[in-house]
Amino acid sequence: MKILVADDDRVVRRIVVTKLSGLGYEVTDVEDGQEALDLFESGHVPDLLITDSLMPRLNGLQLVRKVRESPDAAVSKLPIVMLTSRQSEQDIIEGLEAGLDDYVIKPFSPDELAARVRTVLWRSGR
Numbered sequence: 001m002k003i004l005v006a007d008d009d010r011v012v013r014r015i016v017v018t019k020l021s022g023l024g025y026e027v028t029d030v031e032d033g034q035e036a037l038d039l040f041e042s043g044h045v046p047d048l049l050i051t052d053s054l055m056p057r058l059n060g061l062q063l064v065r066k067v068r069e070s071p072d073a074a075v076s077k078l079p080i081v082m083l084t085s086r087q088s089e090q091d092i093i094e095g096l097e098a099g100l101d102d103y104v105i106k107p108f109s110p111d112e113l114a115a116r117v118r119t120v121l122w123r124s125g126r
Contacts, residue, residue, distance in 0.1 A: 001026065001047045001121060001126065002026045002027075003028070003045040003046055003048045003050060003117065004027075004028050004030065004036055004039065004046040004049050005027060005050045005051075006029075006033055006036040006049065006050070006063065007013075007033065007055065008031050008055045008064060009052070012083070015110055016029070016110070018111065020113075020114065025117075026079075028044075031055070031056075032056050033051065033060060033063030033066075034057040036049065036110055037058060037067075040070070040075050041095055047078075047079070048079045048126070049079070050081045051080065051082060051083065052083055053084035053086045053091070054084065054085070054091070061098050064099050065098055067080065078098050079101045079120045079121065079123075079126070080099065080101055081100070081103070081116060081117065081120055082102070082103045083113065085105065086105075102120050102122070104116055
């Protein structure tokens with residue numbers, strides 16, 4: 001399984017990559033939503049996307065909306081987990097209504113994130 005992590009925080013990316021790689025996932029990381037979108041447009045579509053909300057250039061919600069609006073079914077159906085410090089009820093609702101499959105709040109447990117990744121992948125049939 002291939003996972004893409006989009007987060008502008010290098011430390012968070014390292015934690016996520018280390019945890020998920022250790023579980024056998026092939027993990028790629030990028031610094032913002034625009035880099036993730038560029039990968040999708042070049043044909044590199046993972047099995048799951050983990051994205052932060054607050055990033056430069058293209059934030060997480062903008063990325064989620066662009067993914068869900070994609071004419072490419074492989075992209076538009078991509079399971080997405082938001083990993084963010086934004087934790088108000090309104091933030092969570094906005095994310096879920098934009099098309100998120102799950103929402104994890106920072107600071108986070110790498111073990112809980114891994115469990116949520118497994119669950120989202122299972123629910124999506126991947």
